[in-house]
Amino acid sequence: MSKIVPSIVMVAVSIALSGCMQSEKQDAKVTINKNPYPSTYKALPQTKTLIQNATVLTGTGERINGADVLFVDGKIVQVGQGLASDGATIIDGKDKWVTPGIIDVHSHLGVYPSPSVESHSDGNEMTSPNTSEVWAEHSVWPQDPGFQAARAGGITTMQILPGSANLFGGRGVTLRNVPSHTMQGMKFPEAPYGLKMACGENPKRVYGSRKQAPGTRMGNMAGYRMAFAEAAEYKRAWEKYDADYAAGKNPEAPVRDIELDTLKGVLDGDILIHNHCYKAEEMAMMIDLSKEFNYHAGTFHHAIEAYKIADLLGENGNCAAMWPDWWGFKMEAYDMVKENVAIVNAVKNSCAVVHSDSSTTIQRLNQEAGKIMFDANDNGFELTEADAIRWITLNAAKSLGINDKTGSLEAGKNADVVVWNQNPFSVYAQAEQVFVDGAKVYDRHDKKYQAKSDFMLGQE
Numbered sequence: 001m002s003k004i005v006p007s008i009v010m011v012a013v014s015i016a017l018s019g020c021m022q023s024e025k026q027d028a029k030v031t032i033n034k035n036p037y038p039s040t041y042k043a044l045p046q047t048k049t050l051i052q053n054a055t056v057l058t059g060t061g062e063r064i065n066g067a068d069v070l071f072v073d074g075k076i077v078q079v080g081q082g083l084a085s086d087g088a089t090i091i092d093g094k095d096k097w098v099t100p101g102i103i104d105v106h107s108h109l110g111v112y113p114s115p116s117v118e119s120h121s122d123g124n125e126m127t128s129p130n131t132s133e134v135w136a137e138h139s140v141w142p143q144d145p146g147f148q149a150a151r152a153g154g155i156t157t158m159q160i161l162p163g164s165a166n167l168f169g170g171r172g173v174t175l176r177n178v179p180s181h182t183m184q185g186m187k188f189p190e191a192p193y194g195l196k197m198a199c200g201e202n203p204k205r206v207y208g209s210r211k212q213a214p215g216t217r218m219g220n221m222a223g224y225r226m227a228f229a230e231a232a233e234y235k236r237a238w239e240k241y242d243a244d245y246a247a248g249k250n251p252e253a254p255v256r257d258i259e260l261d262t263l264k265g266v267l268d269g270d271i272l273i274h275n276h277c278y279k280a281e282e283m284a285m286m287i288d289l290s291k292e293f294n295y296h297a298g299t300f301h302h303a304i305e306a307y308k309i310a311d312l313l314g315e316n317g318n319c320a321a322m323w324p325d326w327w328g329f330k331m332e333a334y335d336m337v338k339e340n341v342a343i344v345n346a347v348k349n350s351c352a353v354v355h356s357d358s359s360t361t362i363q364r365l366n367q368e369a370g371k372i373m374f375d376a377n378d379n380g381f382e383l384t385e386a387d388a389i390r391w392i393t394l395n396a397a398k399s400l401g402i403n404d405k406t407g408s409l410e411a412g413k414n415a416d417v418v419v420w421n422q423n424p425f426s427v428y429a430q431a432e433q434v435f436v437d438g439a440k441v442y443d444r445h446d447k448k449y450q451a452k453s454d455f456m457l458g459q460e
Contacts, residue, residue: 054093101156101416124163273298370425
């Protein structure tokens with residue numbers, strides 16, 4: 001009996017304490033607004049449109065000759081032959097080609113305007129190896145004339161990234177290529193954020209020259225690991241706070257850190273990685289890093305040596321964004337082959353993307369993809385236009401996490417459409433009409449759809 005009495009007392013005390021805790025008034029729940037600068041994008045006036053009798057590349061690997069494309073209320077309704085629709089605006093597609101809107105996953109338009117003006121050069125926060133707290137969207141100048149030039153090249157969507165001086169350069173933003181006075185008016189609704197990371201020479205050169213870390217590639221790796229270790233602790237602290245609050249307790253919220261907010265977003269799977277990374281062994285290490293901290297390594301940009309690890313990229317579900325023939329401008333960019341994209345494209349579960357990182361070549365991404373197709377076929381590949389268009393449409397949309405909305409001409413997807421005057425992989429190809437969400441945003445033969453900028457006065 002004497003052994004039982006203390007137990008009864010302990011239970012009573014425990015119940016009493018529990019009752020006190022349950023009855024304690026909770027402070028207001030602290031939550032983090034993950035989207036404090038939401039999109040205000042609204043589609044421009046749309047018209048029911050039927051393009052008839054064109055050569056259509058759907059973006060899904062299919063080519064349909066003599067085909068029609070019908071879009072209504074901003075959505076693709078049907079792609080096929082012999083379509084009709086009352087009241088639709090008819091576009092004669094005879095001798096024309098039709099593709100999905102072109103997507104550039106690596107652009108600096110708006111943060112590095114074109115033509116260049118120093119006072120608007122806001123794309124690279126080179127003040128610390130980790131600037132995950134900066135967001136490219138806060139530097140975007142929507143009146144950059146480069147947006148209009150890109151529309152004339154068929155670009156309907158693009159990701160604007162910060163520069164590559166830092167291990168963590170900051171957040172990128174995905175934009176619709178439409179005229180707007182604000183960044184939010186271009187922001188792609190519900191597109192996930194991207195985090196720009198950089199491997200190799202850039203961060204070690206910028207910070208090593210200042211006699212601070214990182215000064216080597218092993219210093220780069222240590223910097224990534226330390227940052228994600230801190231982010232893991234930050235994530236754990238918030239999860240504990242949320243769990244305790246849900247249990248009726250009144251915990252104190254962790255101190256807010258907007259740098260760690262971004263890295264926590266990666267660990268939560270809300271923010272996609274876009275990693276400037278040239279060399280095969282470094283890409284492999286970044287995949288190992290992602291496994292150590294349990295996130296996905298995302299897309300490798302400028303992936304000059306992707307062909308060496310194409311199977312690894314496919315196994316891990318990584319996209320590789322590449323140039324057709326731009327290399328040799330620094331040591332880590334030397335070991336390239338013209339078949340790079342084609343080799344990556346050839347493996348199972350591949351996601352080969354062609355990107356620009358240029359205010360000039362963004363206007364010719366169709367021809368950048370064409371160069372790859374022709375070079376690869378000269379060396380034994382059997383690629384077609386239906387293959388090549390995926391590198392700048394559906395695969396690019398997958399890289400940005402928006403392939404459920406755009407990137408292909410399929411029923412229910414956004415009507416992002418380009419009408420070309422001929423085979424889009426010809427050096428003579430021109431985009432004649434460009435649609436975003438079914439609204440015409442560019443017409444080569446109608447000045448109403450050719451935006452002009454005061455910035456260009458005297459330069460045309």
